[in-house]
Amino acid sequence: MNSETKRRTLEDWPQQQLRGHKLEGSRYNSKEFFAQEWEHMWTKVWxxxxxxxxxxxxxxxxxxxxxxxxxxxxxxxxxxxxxxxxxxxxxxxxxxxxxxxxxxxxxxxxxxxxxxxxxxxxxxxxxxxxxxxxxxxxxxxxxxxxxxAGFVWINMDPDCVPLKEFLGPVWEDWEGYGIEKWKRYFARTTTVPFNWKVIMDNFNESYHVPTVHRATGTAAEKARFLPGIDTDYKNTRFDLSDEGHNRMIMRGGHGGAGLESDGSIGEPLATDMRDWDLNPDEFTKRGEETREAIQEAKRRIGPERGYDHYANMADEQLTDALHYTLFPNFAVSVWSDGFHFLRARPHPSDPEQCIFDNWWYASQPEGETAPVRTNANVVERDAVVEHEVYEKGELDMGVTIEQDLAIMPGQQAGFASRAYKGAYLAGQESRLSRYHELIDDYIEGRRPLPKK
Ligand code: FES
Ligand SMILES: [Fe+2]
Known part of the structure; x- marks a missing residue:
C-alpha cells in the first residue's frame, strides 16, 4: 500500500557525549547560581x-x-x-x-x-x-x-537562532499531530516550594516511576496510573538532541504492562481497546499483541472517525508515551490525541520556589463527541476550560502529578544538607546530566548562535 511506504518513522537522534555532572545542591538553592541562570540562560533562550x-x-x-x-x-x-x-x-x-x-x-x-x-x-x-x-x-x-504548534515563543536575546533551529528534531516530530488545532481541557498554575530544576529533573527521568507512582489497591486501581505503558528502561528509547532537548519513548497500548493476574487486559487499556472496536477478552494471555492491534485499528478506523492526523503519524505516535523535555523548562507527553504540557517557570526572586503549570490539550477530530480524558479528569468535549491559578491546597494537579510534587519539598531540603554530596546517576538519568550541562554551557557563554 502506498500510504504504508510513505509512513513517517521516528529516527534516532544523534548520540551525545556527556561530560558527567555532580548536580551539587547549590544549583538549587544559591542566589548566586539563580542570578547566573537568569543573566546567561533565561534571557538567551526560547x-x-x-x-x-x-x-x-x-x-x-x-x-x-x-x-x-x-x-x-x-x-x-x-x-x-x-x-x-x-x-x-x-x-x-x-x-x-x-x-x-x-x-x-x-x-x-x-x-x-x-x-x-x-x-x-x-x-x-x-x-x-x-x-x-x-x-x-x-x-x-x-x-x-x-x-x-499553536504556541507562542519568545526570546529576550536579539541575537538568538530562529525557533525552528532551536527546536531541532522536535519540530519535525510534532508536525504530524496538528497540535495547533488542538483545544485546551485542563489548565492550572500554582507556586511550589522548590527550585524549577527539581521539576525538570523529575520529568527528565522515569526511574522514579515504580516508586513514586507505585500503585496500591486492586489490579484495576494499579492499572490506572500507567495503564498499558511499558516503563522498563531496557525497553525504552532515550534520545538527546544536539540542541539539548530530550525524548523518551515508552511503548504504550501494551497489555503486557497492565495484565490482570488471570492474564486478562486491565483497565483502562481495555476501554481504550473497546474505543477502537477491539475486544480485550480476545487478547487474554496475549497482552503483548495489543499495541500493534491498536495501531492497526487506529489506522483503519481513524480516518472515517475524523482522526485525520493519524495519516501523518509514525506507528509509535499512535500508541506510545512520547515524552519530551524541551530545554530549558518545558516537559510534554504527547499522545496520539493529547498534549500534556508541564512547565516550570523561575520565581521572580527566590531560587527555592517556582511557578508550575500543568495543561492538557486534546485533538479535535471532526464529529467526535466523546468526552476528553486528561491526566486529571474527564471533560465534556465542548467545554471551555479557563486557566486557573491557585494557592496550595485550593485545587490539585491530578493524582500522578501530585505524587511527583509531594516528593519535591523533601528533596529541596536535602539539597541544603551538609550531607548531600551531589547526585549519583544511573544511565537512564542521563537526560538530567545533559540538561545541567546545557545550563552550564549557557552560563559559560556557549549557546547556539545564528550562522553568519
Ligand atoms: S505613563 Fe507609564 S509610567 Fe507614567
Ligand atoms: Fe512522575
Whole structure:
C-alpha cells in the first residue's frame, strides 16, 4: 500500500557525549547560581509563553511572566504576533496587570501614556512639557517572537537562532499531530516550594516511576496510573538532541504492562481497546499483541472517525508515551490525541520556589463527541476550560502529578544538607546530566548562535 511506504518513522537522534555532572545542591538553592541562570540562560533562550488561539483578533493580547520579567503578546493587523516587555517607557509601570484582554492601544495606568499595538507611543499627557515630544520617538521594548504548534515563543536575546533551529528534531516530530488545532481541557498554575530544576529533573527521568507512582489497591486501581505503558528502561528509547532537548519513548497500548493476574487486559487499556472496536477478552494471555492491534485499528478506523492526523503519524505516535523535555523548562507527553504540557517557570526572586503549570490539550477530530480524558479528569468535549491559578491546597494537579510534587519539598531540603554530596546517576538519568550541562554551557557563554 502506498500510504504504508510513505509512513513517517521516528529516527534516532544523534548520540551525545556527556561530560558527567555532580548536580551539587547549590544549583538549587544559591542566589548566586539563580542570578547566573537568569543573566546567561533565561534571557538567551526560547521560552514557550502563549497560545495563538487565545489571541484570535487584532488587538487581543496575553500577558505572561517569567522570573522577574513580564511580557505582553499581542495580535497584529497582519495576523502576526508581536511581544513586548510589559514595561512603560515613561517611568516603568506595568502596562497590563490582567492575564489577557483586548485593546486598541495599551494605556498605561499611571500617567496614561498610550502605546499602539505596534509598540509606538502615540499619546503622552502634556507632551509639550517634555524637552522633546516623546510621541513618535519612544517605543515599547520588543522581544523576538515566533509560533510553533499553536504556541507562542519568545526570546529576550536579539541575537538568538530562529525557533525552528532551536527546536531541532522536535519540530519535525510534532508536525504530524496538528497540535495547533488542538483545544485546551485542563489548565492550572500554582507556586511550589522548590527550585524549577527539581521539576525538570523529575520529568527528565522515569526511574522514579515504580516508586513514586507505585500503585496500591486492586489490579484495576494499579492499572490506572500507567495503564498499558511499558516503563522498563531496557525497553525504552532515550534520545538527546544536539540542541539539548530530550525524548523518551515508552511503548504504550501494551497489555503486557497492565495484565490482570488471570492474564486478562486491565483497565483502562481495555476501554481504550473497546474505543477502537477491539475486544480485550480476545487478547487474554496475549497482552503483548495489543499495541500493534491498536495501531492497526487506529489506522483503519481513524480516518472515517475524523482522526485525520493519524495519516501523518509514525506507528509509535499512535500508541506510545512520547515524552519530551524541551530545554530549558518545558516537559510534554504527547499522545496520539493529547498534549500534556508541564512547565516550570523561575520565581521572580527566590531560587527555592517556582511557578508550575500543568495543561492538557486534546485533538479535535471532526464529529467526535466523546468526552476528553486528561491526566486529571474527564471533560465534556465542548467545554471551555479557563486557566486557573491557585494557592496550595485550593485545587490539585491530578493524582500522578501530585505524587511527583509531594516528593519535591523533601528533596529541596536535602539539597541544603551538609550531607548531600551531589547526585549519583544511573544511565537512564542521563537526560538530567545533559540538561545541567546545557545550563552550564549557557552560563559559560556557549549557546547556539545564528550562522553568519
Ligand atoms: S509610567 Fe507609564 S505613563 Fe507614567
Ligand atoms: Fe512522575
Amino acid at each position: 521560552l514557550l509563553l502563549g497560545r495563538e488561539e487565545e489571541m484570535p483578533n487584532r488587538g487581543d493580547w496575553q500577558r505572561e511572566d517569567v522570573g522577574p520579567e513580564s511580557f505582553i503578546m499581542v495580535r497584529q493587523e497582519d495576523a502576526s504576533i508581536r511581544a513586548y516587555y510589559n514595561v512603560c517607557q515613561h517611568r516603568g509601570a506595568r502596562l497590563v496587570n490582567e492575564p489577557k484582554g483586548h485593546v486598541n492601544r495599551f494605556v498605561c495606568p499611571y500617567h496614561a501614556w498610550a502605546w499602539t499595538i505596534e509598540g509606538d507611543l502615540n499619546f503622552a499627557q502634556d507632551s509639550e512639557d517634555f524637552p522633546e515630544n516623546p510621541c513618535g520617538k519612544l517605543t515599547l521594548e520588543e522581544v523576538r517572537c515566533e509560533s510553533f
